[in-house]
Amino acid sequence: MKILISVLLALVPTLSLATVLEGVGHATIQENNLDKARAEARKAAMRDLALQYDARISARDEMENGELVTSTTEMSAVADIRNATVVDEYRSGNLLRVTVRGELSEAGSENCKAGKASGLRKRVAVTGFPMVDTAQGGNRSVDDAGEKLPQALVARLQQRGNMQVLGSSRLQLFERLPDAPTSRSNKAANQLTNVVQVARELGAQFVVSGVIRDIGLADPTAWGSSIVDKMQRGIGFSDTERRFEVEMMVFDGFSGAAVHRQRFVTSADWEPDGNGSGGFDSAGFEKSEWGQAVSQVMDQMAMEVSSTLNCQPFMARIARVDGNKVTLESGATAGLRPGDELAVYRSQRYFDALGATPELKDAGVSLTLDNVHPDFSNGTMPSDGRQINIQRDDIAIIW
Template sequence: MKIFRHIQTIVALLVLLTTGAAAQSSMPDLRMVEAQGFAPVEFNDENSARMRALRNAIENASLQGASNIQSTQVMEQGNLTVDYLRVSSSAKVSDVQVMSESREGDLYKVSILAKVDPKKMCANVMSNHFRKSVAVTGFPMEHPEHTSLGRLGSVDRSLAALLVNDLSGLNGVRVLNANYMTLYPNSESAPTQISPRMTLTRAVTAAKDLGVQFVVSGVIRDLAMENPDAPRASNWDGWLKKVGISKASRTRHFVLDIFVHDGYSGALVFQTRYRTYGIWNERNNAQVGFGTAKFFSTNYGEQVRIMLNQAVDDLQETIQCQPFMATIAQVNGKRIYISSGAESGLRPGDYLSVYRTSQKFDRQGESFWQITDTRLVAQVKQVQPYYAVADLPIDADRLNLQMDDIIMAW
């Protein structure tokens, strides 16, 4: 009896501990955080200083939620030549409340109270209602011969059209079909054709030609059958398996690389390889076509559809985690004309940070685009469907603003 009672006690304790751990794990990770931000006041422009101080406070709140510290030290002949420390965060800040703000001399101070979720992405990014413009280019095939089964030769353009259709209407995205163009003449080396600074100047050119902020591209690496000579499935397969006779499965692979480049700097902001496979039981001479109803009715097509759904989710999250950007189309005194309007969600009263752009060259002669913060903001005054008008606190000549410089909103 004593042994039985001991066992009962141990079991009760285990149940209590398990229940407590489950309750603790189910507790929300959201917590309220207080943070402060500071920014210098330049050109006596308090609006610009306030926006930078608010962004600094949000970054500080995010770091309190979850921070990652990376340190690198390089020693050469006993001397410290490189000492690098980077602190980053992956915590999402939301429901920001400004508790107090004031100007002290040439310094602007903002105190906030915000919710921080360490499990969410888009750290240090203030949520906004703007829709970022995206162009989806064609997807070249590394092995075009793989498309012969099922007549899938149109996959290079049809895949881009599918992504455009899936992305259309999603929050924060305004998508354009550019499946007639490709960024990689040599698909085998994509995206290693970028410069040592991880930029792709072809993406900048394409973005300017198309008038978009991001360029989605990629390469179809594999569409091959694992056992191309395997017989098609039949009703007799179950009986044959019972007597110990099995056939090779008609497994077909789909391997896809997707890249997202920032259209203003050419920087690679997203890169992922997607893999899937399924059973391809169609006749060798069947004209199925990629993306058709017949294609998605196959087991292989079902698996490809699941993979593409994941890719669309990843693309939307990546794009939403980036700031909104648009080019300056015209400069006139304190007034600037922006090449985005109501279609992107701009509204009168919005504040937009102003940046200079310039083309630079590294030691290898590779060109790259540099974006420089002017530390000023422009306030939107008028909005039309495809452009907006904003006012600066000082004359644009003092900043040497030019056409094709940019505005940004976090």
């Protein structure tokens, strides 16, 4: 009897009725490559997690002339897994065992049920990801990570094709990096004011930013130039791993509020010369184990941004109001079409809190688009804008 096992795993931003389980995976260490064995064991543990949560078994027998010639059993599992972490690692000789704990739910059971807004291309700006400790670089392959990481993230988001992506990798959003995205001394300086200003200047609905909190070597002395250091590296006695920890934030550009915040952590073997030392996310970057690990993190970051924005409404700023005629700062490039209807919301602030987040209040009217151009569109409301106090900088929304 032949047994086929296939598992589909998906990392999702939100879960409903998640179940916490532990899975165990094994792998054989070949040629003293512990990192590769660790990755294989973790993958096997993830399969074990999914199969524990939802295993589906089907059998198929083939008969010829009344005799059984083949018997195949297929086992599959479809589960959403989040916050998967390694809780135990044990090595016995060349055998490695890894235990992973994660939150599981049925695939497709996200709390977010995207409506019409999911078919529109929201505009998102990606700013720089500066390093908290620039002294951790010290090599041309990592010194430019603060600019190269957001550039790589922009490329990944553009490939998805479901959003309009603007890159501004040299723009640093936070003044105090260790406290990002907030500062005790001046909360507005690190959260609301500059996020809204950047979103307004770039014409973005969302702003993605973050900080690289750790990019240091596990053992900085492992790369000494002495004969002893070289011998220890050659026989695997030195810890040559480099860490990578990045925190990413997704902000709503109209209010400055954070709609998603997540840390990503990885580490892998790193080489200062050759095998991907041409620069962060360069052509040879993924030739190194550390480059591959970081690239996987950036893939996950892009997926989280896409999933987060998919759960958000589409919002367009009103540029002009003339009677019942309205012009929006979004058009065909965002996916808007003539006949689309958007709910109109008034954006208002109170005199005793002018620097606070603007409050959106449903105006109780809808806007129907008549003409759509690449970067703007025109529509009409059933009432005169002056009668219901609709003016420039108010918002039109599709949920």
